[in-house]
Amino acid sequence: MNNKIVYVDNNATTAVDPEVFEAMKPFLTQFYGNPSSIHYFGGQVAAHIAKGREQIASLLGAEPSEITFTSCGTESDSSAILSALNTCPTRRKIVTSKVEHPAVLNLCKQLRNKGYIVSEAPVDKLGRIDLNIIKELIDTDTALVSIMWANNETGNIYPVEKIAEIAHEKGAIFHTDAVQSVGKIPINLKNTQIDLLSISGHKLHAPKGIGILYVKKGMRFYPFMIGGHQENGRRAGTENVASIVAIGKAAELAGKHMAFENSEVKELRDYLESQILKKVKNSRVNGDIENRVPNTTNIAFDMIEGEAILLLLDKAGICASSGSACTTGSLEPSHVLRAMGVPYTSAHGSLRLSLSRYNTKEEMDYIIETLIPIIAKLRAISPYWKE
Amino acid sequence: MWNYTEKVMDHFLNPRNVGDIEKPDGEATVGNISCGDALKLSFKLDSNGKIAEVKFKTFGCGSAIASSSILTEMVKGKTLEDAEKITNKDIVDALGGLPEEKIHCSVMGMEALQAAIANYRGVEYVQDEDDHHGRVVCHCFGVTDSKIRKLAKDNNIKSVEGITNYCKAGGACGRCKNDIKEILDGIWKSEVNSEKSDSSSSMTFTQKVIKIQSVIDGEIRPMLERDGGNIEFIDLKGDIVVVKLKGRCAMCPSASVTLRNSVEGKLKEIVSPDLKVEELK
Numbered sequence: 001m002n003n004k005i006v007y008v009d010n011n012a013t014t015a016v017d018p019e020v021f022e023a024m025k026p027f028l029t030q031f032y033g034n035p036s037s038i039h040y041f042g043g044q045v046a047a048h049i050a051k052g053r054e055q056i057a058s059l060l061g062a063e064p065s066e067i068t069f070t071s072c073g074t075e076s077d078s079s080a081i082l083s084a085l086n087t088c089p090t091r092r093k094i095v096t097s098k099v100e101h102p103a104v105l106n107l108c109k110q111l112r113n114k115g116y117i118v119s120e121a122p123v124d125k126l127g128r129i130d131l132n133i134i135k136e137l138i139d140t141d142t143a144l145v146s147i148m149w150a151n152n153e154t155g156n157i158y159p160v161e162k163i164a165e166i167a168h169e170k171g172a173i174f175h176t177d178a179v180q181s182v183g184k185i186p187i188n189l190k191n192t193q194i195d196l197l198s199i200s201g202h203k204l205h206a207p208k209g210i211g212i213l214y215v216k217k218g219m220r221f222y223p224f225m226i227g228g229h230q231e232n233g234r235r236a237g238t239e240n241v242a243s244i245v246a247i248g249k250a251a252e253l254a255g256k257h258m259a260f261e262n263s264e265v266k267e268l269r270d271y272l273e274s275q276i277l278k279k280v281k282n283s284r285v286n287g288d289i290e291n292r293v294p295n296t297t298n299i300a301f302d303m304i305e306g307e308a309i310l311l312l313l314d315k316a317g318i319c320a321s322s323g324s325a326c327t328t329g330s331l332e333p334s335h336v337l338r339a340m341g342v343p344y345t346s347a348h349g350s351l352r353l354s355l356s357r358y359n360t361k362e363e364m365d366y367i368i369e370t371l372i373p374i375i376a377k378l379r380a381i382s383p384y385w386k387e
Numbered sequence: 388m389w390n391y392t393e394k395v396m397d398h399f400l401n402p403r404n405v406g407d408i409e410k411p412d413g414e415a416t417v418g419n420i421s422c423g424d425a426l427k428l429s430f431k432l433d434s435n436g437k438i439a440e441v442k443f444k445t446f447g448c449g450s451a452i453a454s455s456s457i458l459t460e461m462v463k464g465k466t467l468e469d470a471e472k473i474t475n476k477d478i479v480d481a482l483g484g485l486p487e488e489k490i491h492c493s494v495m496g497m498e499a500l501q502a503a504i505a506n507y508r509g510v511e512y513v514q515d516e517d518d519h520h521g522r523v524v525c526h527c528f529g530v531t532d533s534k535i536r537k538l539a540k541d542n543n544i545k546s547v548e549g550i551t552n553y554c555k556a557g558g559a560c561g562r563c564k565n566d567i568k569e570i571l572d573g574i575w576k577s578e579v580n581s582e583k584s585d586s587s588s589s590m591t592f593t594q595k596v597i598k599i600q601s602v603i604d605g606e607i608r609p610m611l612e613r614d615g616g617n618i619e620f621i622d623l624k625g626d627i628v629v630v631k632l633k634g635r636c637a638m639c640p641s642a643s644v645t646l647r648n649s650v651e652g653k654l655k656e657i658v659s660p661d662l663k664v665e666e667l668k
Binding site for chain 2: 333
């Protein structure tokens with residue numbers, strides 16, 4: 001298997017599904033017209049955008065009119081948050097969490113400089129958010145509550161449906177970054193009070209450069225991108241037709257594979273995780289084992305550093321990621337692990353393995369047999385490791 | 388993804404001289420686990436006083452392991468006098484270069500070597516002679532102002548990012564970035580022209596008061612607040628700054644040290660070297 005790539009970094013990005021690629025191809029070659037054109041050559045494309053919208057709506061349990069196409073998850077987050085604040089100009093508070101993605105956290109940081117009061121809900125050792133704390137943080141001055149549906153590093157699932165209800169009790173708008181949950185767990189927005197929701201295409205086997213913003217029917221919306229009339233005035237800019245077709249197809253496939261994701265993929269993840277925990281001492285899972293998306297595991301190894309693990313895995317053709325400081329050039333380990341109070345002795349040595357429906361049992365065995373000597377080798381070099 | 392040289396990858400994948408020496412002549416550990424890297428270096432001398440055996444153990448990323456490994460090759464066979472001349476820059480050069488953000492790995496190598504040699508000589512390892520007067524600037528990584536000054540001068544570093552790349556200071560919470568900038572400004576401006584003291588004596592009384600207030604608000608109070616203390620600027624009588632210490636500082640037995648070192652030091656450094664601080668009791 002030496003020349004093969006074993007890809008277990010699907011929370012970073014995913015492979016485009018071949019069916020998705022086939023679906024989008026004609027819109028890069030043959031049907032390149034602008035859907036806003038008056039001629040048939042361009043205009044015929046609009047029907048395919050409409051189909052994409054329906055496919056997304058069907059995966060989410062939403063209506064097509066509630067779906068807006070954007071360029072990425074970050075654009076969806078920014079659009080949602082800024083629109084919500086524009087909707088309630090008299091309210092000055094934002095409630096979010098310490099474990100959000102930088103797309104939310106850094107925007108909130110900037111809003112803090114503009115005078116908003118931003119509270120970040122803490123998490124416990126398992127990375128869980130206490131609903132009572134959320135209740136205390138939200139008041140009638142809260143404009144927006146933004147809590148992610150699933151965490152990218154640990155895979156933890158947050159009770160966003162309940163948090164949306166709590167937010168509404170105080171008249172606040174609720175947004176969720178669902179980039180890591182859509183396609184991994186069943187979602188039915190019809191039965192929830194979620195107002196705004198962000199999705200990214202490339203985490204779902206569609207290409208990079210396409211995102212979705214769900215805006216609940218009846219919500220006022222202030223566009224982030226200003227210009228033409230596209231997307232019903234919600235997002236100006238000529239439609240990324242090929243990618244819209246792609247994310248539509250990817251959503252349809254995600255629906256089709258949902259049961260597989262929550263059985264086969266989950267079993268593979270559990271197998272991988274339990275074997276590593278069994279065979280490597282002083283290793284443990286970061287996160288809430290009872291309440292995670294089915295594809296993710298985050299394992300901490302005491303007394304070694306994550307970048308070194310990744311480099312050695314990479315040599316063996318295994319693509320993974322880490323919450324270690326050194327992998328990003330920052331000097332502190334991941335904000336998520338720190339918020340969870342993961343001790344420094346293991347936060348630097350954490351490894352995230354995120355699977356997809358393309359992974360196999362054979363690959364899991366290869367990872368296990370490769371990882372064990374890597375951990376042993378690095379521990380032999382570490383001044384802190386004592387047998 | 389980091390762009391490591393072949394040499395870095397070679398030393399990372401096949402580290403030389405890993406381990407401990409049972410009865411070493413010199414041994415030291417620098418760094419610590421919370422900072423993300425640490426290096427334990429030990430050596431044994433031969434009868435001619437040359438390094439005969441050297442071993443390392445490193446907790447850290449690829450470039451930290453590579454820096455440690457190549458350092459052991461560089462010092463082997465050298466006398467201590469020659470070995471201690473090795474700088475972090477020599478380590479970087481031997482590796483064929485390191486990414487800017489990883490320079491601190493080579494600094495760790497240099498420090499471990501110097502500390503191990505100091506251990507052999509039976510002296511306490513200090514980064515430079517006035518380090519015990521050093522004030523901790525970066526609390527996240529425990530970096531003193533004297534260390535920042537030395538690094539800046541030795542490596543001609545003029546930016547805060549440069550300092551962060553060399554010793555991590557300012558790389559975590561970022562609260563000390565302004566502090567580092569002022570230290571750098573102090574070094575490089577005073578080199579261009581030593582008008583600093585002139586400019587302070589040419590300040591009007593009001594300008595001086597405003598400047599002192601801003602240093603107290605922006606620099607000194609945040610420092611004291613971290614330990615539960617506080618400070619109020621009461622009056623300026625000639626060159627005597629009258630302040631009132633509050634909170635935990637007011638009850639602190641070492642308040643006079645704080646006053647002398649931190650408060651007066653800071654005001655002397657930034658506003659005027661003639662200033663003295665007095666506490667209103």
